[in-house]
Amino acid sequence: MKTKYLYFLSKQVLVGCFIFLFVFNPTNSWAVVCDGNLNSCNNEKADEKISCLAEKVRVCNETGATLSNEINRFSAQISLTETKITDTEQKIDRTQKEIDTLGSRIEGLDASLNYLTKLLLEKVVQSYKNRSLSMIDFLLEKNNANDFFSSLKYLKTTQNNNQKIVVQVQQAKLNFEEQKLLREEKIKELDSLKNLLVVQKQDLNNQKAAQQKLLADTQNSESIYQNLLEQAKAEYAAIQGIIAGAGTETQLREVKKGDTIASIIPGASCNSSGGHLHLIFQENGAVNNPFNYLKSVDSRNCSSSSCGSGDGDPFNPSGTYDWPISPTIELEQGYGNTWAVRNTWVGRIYSFHNGIDINGSSNVVTAISDGVLYKGAYNVGCTLSYVRLAHKDSNINTLYLHVYPQ
Numbered sequence: 001m002k003t004k005y006l007y008f009l010s011k012q013v014l015v016g017c018f019i020f021l022f023v024f025n026p027t028n029s030w031a032v033v034c035d036g037n038l039n040s041c042n043n044e045k046a047d048e049k050i051s052c053l054a055e056k057v058r059v060c061n062e063t064g065a066t067l068s069n070e071i072n073r074f075s076a077q078i079s080l081t082e083t084k085i086t087d088t089e090q091k092i093d094r095t096q097k098e099i100d101t102l103g104s105r106i107e108g109l110d111a112s113l114n115y116l117t118k119l120l121l122e123k124v125v126q127s128y129k130n131r132s133l134s135m136i137d138f139l140l141e142k143n144n145a146n147d148f149f150s151s152l153k154y155l156k157t158t159q160n161n162n163q164k165i166v167v168q169v170q171q172a173k174l175n176f177e178e179q180k181l182l183r184e185e186k187i188k189e190l191d192s193l194k195n196l197l198v199v200q201k202q203d204l205n206n207q208k209a210a211q212q213k214l215l216a217d218t219q220n221s222e223s224i225y226q227n228l229l230e231q232a233k234a235e236y237a238a239i240q241g242i243i244a245g246a247g248t249e250t251q252l253r254e255v256k257k258g259d260t261i262a263s264i265i266p267g268a269s270c271n272s273s274g275g276h277l278h279l280i281f282q283e284n285g286a287v288n289n290p291f292n293y294l295k296s297v298d299s300r301n302c303s304s305s306s307c308g309s310g311d312g313d314p315f316n317p318s319g320t321y322d323w324p325i326s327p328t329i330e331l332e333q334g335y336g337n338t339w340a341v342r343n344t345w346v347g348r349i350y351s352f353h354n355g356i357d358i359n360g361s362s363n364v365v366t367a368i369s370d371g372v373l374y375k376g377a378y379n380v381g382c383t384l385s386y387v388r389l390a391h392k393d394s395n396i397n398t399l400y401l402h403v404y405p406q
Helices: 002-024 046-062 067-131 135-141 145-218 222-243 339-343
Strands: 248-255 260-264 277-283 286-288 299-301 329-333 356-359 364-366 371-379 383-391 396-401 403-405
Touching (some): 222 277, 383 403
Antiparallel strands (some): 248 371, 260 403, 383 396
C-alpha cells in the first residue's frame, strides 16, 4: 500500500513539474523551433512539400529574433519559392500540352463540321428537287406498285438519313464550340501561370539578395544583429513619438521657401547606421505618402538589394512641392509596405514605413514652403535630432529627421 502511494505521489510530482515548466517557460523553446533542417520536407508531393516548407517559414516567423532563426527562415523561404517555381513550370508545361492537344482536336472537329455541312447542303438540294414533283407526277412516273413503294421507302430512308446528318452537324458544332471555349480558358490559365512565374522568380531574387544583405550587414555576428534590431526598435519608437507630438521642440524662426533649415548628419547617428534624411508629411495630423506632395525629379532607386535593380519601392512623385535636398535624389527606402519590410529583418520591427529615406547631391536641407521652423529632439537612449516645418496657411507639417538644425 505504501509503495503504491509513493508511486502515485512521484507521478503527480512529475506531472506538476512538467506543467510548471511549460507554463512558466517564457519561450516554450521545445514547442516551437525554427528548424534549419529542410530535408524533412524532401521526397514529398509538390503540394505537400510546399505545405511543409510554408510551415517552417511560419514557425521561424513566430520564434525569437535571432540571427540563426533569421538565416533559417531565409533558407526555408528560398526553398519554398524554388519549389513553387518548379511546380509552376510543370503546370505551364502541362497546360501548354493541353492547349496543343485541344488545337489538334479543334482542327479535326472543324474538318468534320465542314464535311458534314457540305453533305447536308447536298442532301437539302436533292430533297428540294424531289419535292418539286407533285404526287400525281410521282405516281405517273412509276411503272408499277413495286416501283412506287420502293421509291416511297427510299424517300423515307433519305429523310431519316438527312435528319441524322442534321443531328451530327449540330453535335459537331457543339463539340467544336466547347473545345474552342476550353482552349481559350487554358490559354488564359497559361498566361496567369506565366505571370505568376515571373513574380515567383522575382521573389526568389529578392529573398536571395536579402539573405546576402543580412549576412553582409551582420557579418554573421549575433551581437551585431541584435544591435541592429535594437537600433531599429529605438528609431521606430522615436519616430512614432515625434509623429504623436511627444518630441521636445523649440520654435526657431519664420522661414521662406528655399531657406536652409538643416543639414543631414553625415555617417552614423542616433539609431541610424548611415547618413540619410527621413522625410514625413503630416496633413491634419495624419501621416501621408510624401510622393503625393513632391514633384517629379531626377532620381536613383536604391531601395532594394542594390541600386537600379528594378525591384525597389515605387518612386512616383505626383505633387507640386520642390524636394528639400538637391537632386539627384537617391531613394533608400520608400513609403508603406517597402522592400525592406517584406524582405529583411526590419519586418520584425515594423510593417509600414511612415516616411521616405533619401539622400541627395549635398547634405543641405531647405524649406519646401513658407512657414514656422521648430527644432526638436526625442530621447531613446540617444537623442534623435529633427526639425519640423509648419507650413504657412496650411494644415501641413513636414518633419526632417536625422539632421542638425540650422
